[in-house]
Amino acid sequence: MATRTENAAAEIDPRTAPATDRGHPVLPSRQRLPDRGRDCHALIVPLPAPVDPAAVRRRLDEAGRRCAGLRTSRLWETAVPTPRNTPAARRRLRTEALRPVRDDSFPLRAVLVRYSDGTAHLVLVADRRRVARTVLARLAATALSGTDHGEDDAPLPVTGATAAPAVPWAPVDWGLGDPNRRAVVSGRPLVLPPAAVSGKLLLGAVALATARYQGEGTVEVGYLDPGSGGQDVRVLRVGEIDEEQGPARLLAQLDHTSPAAAGPELPAVGLVVSDADDHTYLPALAPLFPLTLHCAQRADGRVEASAWFDEGTISPHVAESFCASVERLAARLATEPGESALSALPLMSPETTAEVLRLGGAGRRLGTTGRIDRRFEDVARRFPDAVALVDEGGELTYRQLDERADAVAAGLRGLGIAPATRVGVCLDRGATLVVALLGILKAGCAYVPMDFGYPADRLTYIVDDAQLALVIGDSAHFPEIPDVRVVGPDELGEARDPADATAAGRHGSPADAAYVIYTSGSTGRPKGVVVPHRNVTALLEATATDFALGPDDVWTLFHSSAFDFSVWEIWGCLLTGGRLVVVSYWTARDTDEFHRLLAEQRVTVLNQTPSAFTQLVRADRSAKDELSVRLLVFGGEPLDVQVLAPWFARHSPSWCRVVNMFGITETTVHVTAKTVTPADLVAGSRSVGRALPGWSLSVRDTRGRVLPPGAAGEIHVGGAGVADGYLGRPELTAQRFVVDEATGERLYRSGDKGRLRPDGLLDHLGRLDNQVKIRGHRIELDEIRSVLAGDPAVSAAAVVVGQDSPHDSASRRIDAYVVLDRNRARNTHIRQILDNARRILPDYMVPSTLTEIPAVPLTANGKPDVTRLPPPARAATADHRPHVEERTLVPDATPPDDGLGREILEIWEKILKTAVARSDNFFELGGNSLLVVHVLTTMRERGLPRVTLRDFYANSTADQFIGLVEGARGSVMP
Structure with a gap:
């Protein structure tokens, strides 16, 4: 008789493997099993x-x-x-x-x-x-x-045929497996009721659990019936599960579900049901499906069940959670009355749900929070002679900034502005802007920032919606609005008694509104988000220690005051004693100038949207100046970690910490923080980190039920950052700001899709609605569509986002399509419609392309089918030919020379991805501020004359720009 002692299927580590046998004769214990x-x-x-x-x-x-x-x-x-x-x-x-x-x-x-x-x-x-x-x-x-x-x-x-190749597995998004552990198989016993083997009960529990994990009512469950020979793998396709129905209806539905042939990929979960005998039958020696449930009923009535899973696809934590859900649902399906709704069957126990909430940060409270202005005054008393603010006009110390803000507050009081009043601010970036914002807060009021470049229609709307009686700005550049006074900052500084004027702020509460920032709205108009003082001071309390923020830091104010990233930049700096360098409009758009400013001012804390940073990296690679940045914070839009590769090549993460932060205006700028390392680039991480102290995260389904780690759903945010709501919109506030029935906590439904990981990290997976982020701006595509559809010449419109390069967020653009009403638009061309939109929409929301189509394609359900829209007519706004999708370069009256002119046109064509003639305008061909930087950077890399961003905007027609560059070349020739 032969003997055998070798171990062909070696265990990974028997000493640390979990003791999960519990009487089962065979249960994998973290073994690497061969594919065969x-x-x-x-x-x-x-x-x-x-x-x-x-x-x-x-x-x-x-x-x-x-x-x-x-x-x-x-x-x-x-x-x-x-x-x-x-x-x-x-x-x-x-x-x-x-x-x-x-x-x-x-x-x-x-x-x-x-x-x-x-x-x-x-x-x-x-x-x-x-x-x-x-x-x-x-x-x-x-x-x-x-x-x-x-x-x-x-x-x-016994047949002579060899085994057919195994059918591959479909990707399991919720599995969170580690690809490095492929073929490492673990097992877990299942505790199921005796009825689980018959009556489709186990299938019902698995189908319901799978539906909730994948967020879809229609599911596929793998199936293998050993009683029929155990050779063919089948798939049970369970139709839409209606959770308003009872368990009996679900089981009846499953009775009419017949196994079908497996498709090109096997589903995530499969069942293997054995007949009753005293032997142990293993239908496969490795999981047939990523998560395979074995179930057999012995002669004595005992149910013997186990789950096998491949750790390369399903992580042990997720497998444990899923199996516990199946056990729970199977037990409830066996005992619940037939008329009770499936929606009442919880996926997790109350204890497990509470643990998942704690994993997302629930229960972590912050200490006492205060008002922004009082915190600033405390800093000013400690560092009165330290430089607080720097712009192109000079410097202000903390004492000087405090005094000037007091003067603004006194001026507001002198004009009869009472505490709790909202005051508009429409100023270009500079020291005066920061003084005005701080002065408004000192007066006990809330500031409503409006971008200096907004069109008159949008400024008028915000003033009316926020019921502003006073706007601090330039009356020469602000629209005349009845009963609205526009005053310059200098006028406010003429008050005589600033001490008396700031008394209102000192008696204010941290719960008072600090600002109202308007964000894009799906109804066609922006909506104001009301944020109290305490939210901002809580943000600093949650981050200051971890980020080591202090008086040695130098920050930049790079972003518009109407973009909530500026809240972090201004108050993050000034409430921790740092020096704030205000970046002018043109410097912020010229990456070479901006890089030079960062080096000259020795900036240590830099905040960027990924789109803007993509351009800065290109400038950094060729710059000779050394940067002093020790903390690089990303926010405003999703980060593709691949853009960090050249940065890490020049800046070691050991002395420059890179942090990716996810946040929303309604939750006070930031919610999470994740330190990004070169290892995250290799892994292609989509993680945005853990919730900040005092903030909480949970991922929930469409019914608001907490989902376990791995399952994707809508990100809900709670805790210290949740805003008061939308100004003057109680219905919308009630819809988006909800109360958790279980905890009583107020939550914000973000509309973002995400999944929580077992370690508390959050993966951001995009949007659930029609909202997008472009160059850091939150944009509701429905607002753009509403503006276009409101044009008398337009009968229907559709708006989508296009992107030429998947790894270059600067190439993202807004593509719009319109159906013209020819009875009203006989003399209307496409450019007029776009010009009309520019009078209402801010620059970053104006479509880059506008294409006329005969009708908006629809799905079978009557919804717009954006997949069937034609390619955008990139040059439509320039040549009045909306049906032309590609332009052919034709000779102009003044043809370009064979050298410089031709090279510049080639650069434009490459970056705009369309043919360019000398009469074409860069922005009418779909160009934007980030693509301008692409052009200038490419020119510098080719050794062409340097052109400033301001000059580019002033010479945006190809013929003008070529003449500008030719002139610059001539001025440097010997």
Whole structure:
């Protein structure tokens, strides 16, 4: 008799493997199983003492001779020096049972595992395609008693076909597996009610759990029925699960679900249901599906069930959570009355739900928060002579900034502006802007920032919606609005008693509104978000220690005051004693100038949107000036970590910390923080980190139920950053700001899709609605569509986002499509419609392309089908030919020379991805501020004359720009 001692399926680490057997004869314990295990099956037969190995071998030989196509195989024997029910015995049995056959000439292997108590197991392993389960059962019966219990004396069927290639698995987004652990298989026992084996109950529990994990009512569940031979893998396609129905309706629905042939990929979860006997049958030696549930009912009524999963696709934590959900749902389906709704069946226990909420930061409270102006005054008292503010006009110390802000507050009081009043601010970036904002807060009022470049229509709307009586700005550049006074900052500084004016602010509360920032709205108009003082001071309390923010830091004010990133830049700096360098409009758009400013001012804390940073990286690669940035913070839009590769090549993460922060205006700028390392680039991480202290995160389904880690849903934010709501919009506030019935906590429904990981990290997966982020600005595409559709010449409109380069966010653009009403638009061309939109929309929301179409394509459900829209007519706004999708370069009256002119046109064509003529305007061809930087950077890399950003905007027609560059070249020639 042959003996065997080697371990062909070595365990990863038996010492640390979880003790999950719990009486199961075979359960994988973090073993690396070969792929061929999916093609093999096994039957494990207990042999009572005493065992006669010679008799077992003789009986198997006899049975083998009766099998057509089955060559005589030896009986291997393995001796285990422990009793049968010990961990060592189970490990040995597991090793033999999970070791597939590898020789096509011998499709069957028999092993006798003997124990020190005289008992044994007979393990039969075979190629599943060649040796059916019925063959294994008859071989086992013969080995036990010497009698073949098969019908008649027909030969046992053994086919000569080799196993077909295994069907690949579909990706499992919620599995969170580690690709480096592919083929590492773990097992977990399942506790199921006796009714689970019959009546489709287990299938119902699995289908319902899968539907909630994947966020879709229609699911596929893999299926293999060993009773039919155990050879063919099938798929059960469960139609839309209506959670308003009861368990009885669901089970009735499953009764009419028939197995179908497997498609090109197998689903995430599969079932293997065995018939009742005293043997242990393994339909495969490795999971047939990423998560495979085995279920068998023994003769005594016991249900023996387990789950096998591949850690390369399903993480142990997610597998544990999913299995616990199946157990819970199966138990409830077996006991719930038929009329109760499925929606009432929880996926997790209350204890598990509470643990998931704690994982997302729930329960972590901050200390006392205060007002912005008072915190600033505390800093000013500690560092009165330190430089607080720097712009192109000079510097202000903390004492000087405090005094000037007091003067503004006094001026507001002198004009009769009472505390709690909203005051508009429309100033270009500079020291005066910061003085005005701080002065408004000192007066106990809330500031409403408006970008200096907004069109008159948008400024008028904000003034009316916020009910502003006073705007601090330039009356020469602000629209005349009845009953609205526009005053310059200098006028406000003429008050006589600033101490009396700031008394209102000192008596104010941290709960008072600090600012109202307007964001894009789906109804066609922006909406104001009301944020109190305490939210901003809480943000600093949550981050200052971790980021080591202090008086040695130098920040930049790079972003518009109407963009909430500026809240972080201004108050993050001034409330921690830092020096704030105001970046002018043109410097912010000229990356070479901006890089030079960063170096000259020795900026240590830099905040950027990924779109803007993409351009800065290109300038940094060729710049000679050394930067002093120690903290680089990303926000405003999703970060593609690949853009950081050249930065890490020049700036070591050991002295420049890179942090990706996810946030929303309604939750006070930032919600999470994730330190990004070069390892994240390799992994392609989409993580935005953990919730800040005092903030909380939970991922929930459409019914507001908390989802377990791995499952994707809508990100809900709670805690210290949640805003008061939308100004003057109680219905919208009630819709987006909700109260958790379980905890009583107020939450903001972000509209962002995400998933929580078992370690508390959040993956950001995009938007659930029609909102997008472009160059850091939050944009509702429906607002743009509403403006276009409101044009009298337009009968219908559609708006989408296009992107030429998947890894260059600067190439993102807004593509719009319109259906013209020819009865009203006989003399209207496409450019007029776009010009009309510019009078209403801010520059960053104006479509880059506008294409006329005969009709908006619709889906079967009558919704716009954006996948069927034609390519955008990139040059439509320039040449009045909306149906032309590509332009052919034609000779102009003044053709470009063979050198410089031609090279510049080629650069424009490459970056705009369309043909360019000398009469074309860069911005009418779809250009934007970031693509301008692309052009200037490319010119510098080619050694062409340097052109400032301001000059580019002033010479945006190709012919003008070529003349400008030719002139610059001539001025530097000897």
